[in-house]
Amino acid sequence: MRKIIHVDMDCFYAAVEMRDNPALCELPIAVGGATERRGVISTCNYVARRFGVRSAMPTALARKLCPPLVLLPGRMSYYKEVSRQLHAIFRRYTELIEPLSLDEAYLDVTSSPQCDGSATRIAAEIRETIRRELGLTASAGVAPNKFLAKIASEHNKPDGQFVIAPHQVDEFVRQLPLSQIPGIGRKSAERLAAFGLFTCEDVRGLSQEECHRHFGKMGDVLQERIWGRDERPVQVSRERKSVGVETTYESDLPPDEALCWQQIERLLPELQRRLLRHHGERPIGGLGLKLKFADFQQTTVYRSCDHIQLELLHSLLREGLLRGAGRGIRLIGLVAGVGVRREQLSFDL
Template identity: 65%
Template sequence: MRKIIHVDMDCFFAAVEMRDNPALREVPLAIGGSRERRGVISTCNYVARRFGVRSAMATATALRLCPHLTLLPGRMALYQQVSAQLREILERYSDCIEPLSLDEAYLDVSDVPWCQGSATRIAEAIRADIHRELGLTASAGVAPNKFLAKIASDLNKPDGLFVLPPERVAAFVATLPLRKIPGIGEKSAERLAAVGLQTCADVQAFSPYELVRQFGKTGQMLLQRSQGLDDRPVESSRIRKSVGVETTLAVDLQQLPQAASVMQQLLPDLLRRVQRHCPLASLVRQGVKLKFADFQQTTVERSVSGWHPELWPRLLQEAWLRGEGRAVRLVGISVGLPGVSDEANPQLSLNL
């Protein structure tokens, strides 16, 4: 039985700014791009969240919800420096750490001797070190696997700890909304609800055959998660699975040729990035992503052997047709790198 901790900093970028400027602590604060440049909110403090502001929200929307929002462009070099300090703290307690981003990570503490081998006490010690040394708060979840630990870390935010021992897993997952499962977004949840699936208990009672038939790899994943199962190990060195570039447009695109022009501008940057990782001949997938004016998005991908320039326009056209006349606000392109099995990287989104 594993002992997994998920550590997640509380509103990380905003918290660093509030730490360095206490005058920001009581005002609604967000880090993100400007409204004029079609920016997006990266993170916001809990004061701003009371007005409905959220990460990944368009800056223009955030300012409509909270006109007195304090918007900062962010200081990425500083956030990276603080993230490195966070990593130093985590490494005191385990050498099996899987960073997910600058501000969150999994730790496997199954065989760690610190704190009498108690994962709960280790999580408490980590949070105390972060507060004392960095002047920031973190939330943590303790559970038998990564899936449950990540959900647990969100339950007592901010500055909280939630422990899910093995004997409570069955009762916990039975009432868990499917929307809480990583990889199940709003559109996915709507499709699942349409066939009566809203909680893990609903999935447990549903036909496994029908679940996989209707939802493919997502259905296979849900069969496992609805039982509280997740056998993925904490990976100390993560393998890069893909490389991509994208851009949010200052003005929505109304015509396919406009999107094709934007894509052509992105291709040289994608080529440069790919060539840092592998030869073009070894690529295994090409994909195009479009985000529409209503913020729904779609991705069209094809398995390939190498780089195929003639495929990009076809992928773009297919993605464009899925928009059914909607304007486009973002264009992105990506490739899959070799050495990663699709079975190990299931597509969990049911969007469009």
């Protein structure tokens, strides 16, 4: 039985800015791109969240919801340094650390002798050390696997901790809304709801064959999660799965194939440079085109291949524009898969 801790810093970028400038603490602040550059919010503090401001929200909308919002451009190199300090604290307790981002990580403390081997006490001690040494707060979830630990870390945010002991797993998972399972996006949740499935207990009435027949790969994963199972180990070294490049336009592009192809031709050299730097001259696993439309909805069309093919990119562009149904285009991106070869998935899992 593993002992997994999921540590998630509270509004990390904004918290660092408030720590360094206490005058910001009572103000609604956000770190993100400028309105005139069609930027988006990276993160915001809890004062701003009370106005409805959220991460990934267009900056222009955030300013409408919260006129007194203080927008900061962010200091990414500085945040990375703080993240290194954070991971140095983690390493006092375990070397089995899987970073998910600068401010979020899984820790496997199964064999840790610290705190008499108590994962609950280790999590509490890590959070207290972060507060004392870094002047920041973190939330933590403690559970027998990664799936449950991540969900648990959300339960007492901010600056809280939640523990799911092995004997509590079945009761906890039974009434868990399917929408709270990591990887189940809005579209997948809507499809499940159309079948009358809202909680893990609802899905338990289906056989594995029925789940797979109705939901494919998503059904296979659900059959594990609805019983609280997750055998994925904490991965100390995370393999790069893709290399990408994208650009956001100051004004929406019309959904014209020739015009969009000109933008793709401008992105291709940088994608090739990044591929050479990160992947060498090895075959790729696939090629994808990402489009974000004027209404901020986005789609990615992906196909398996072993090298960049212009004809395939043309095909991806035509399919992407078809999905756009005449909407203007805010962003175009290219991505090359460099991990395991995969086919395009039907669900946002």
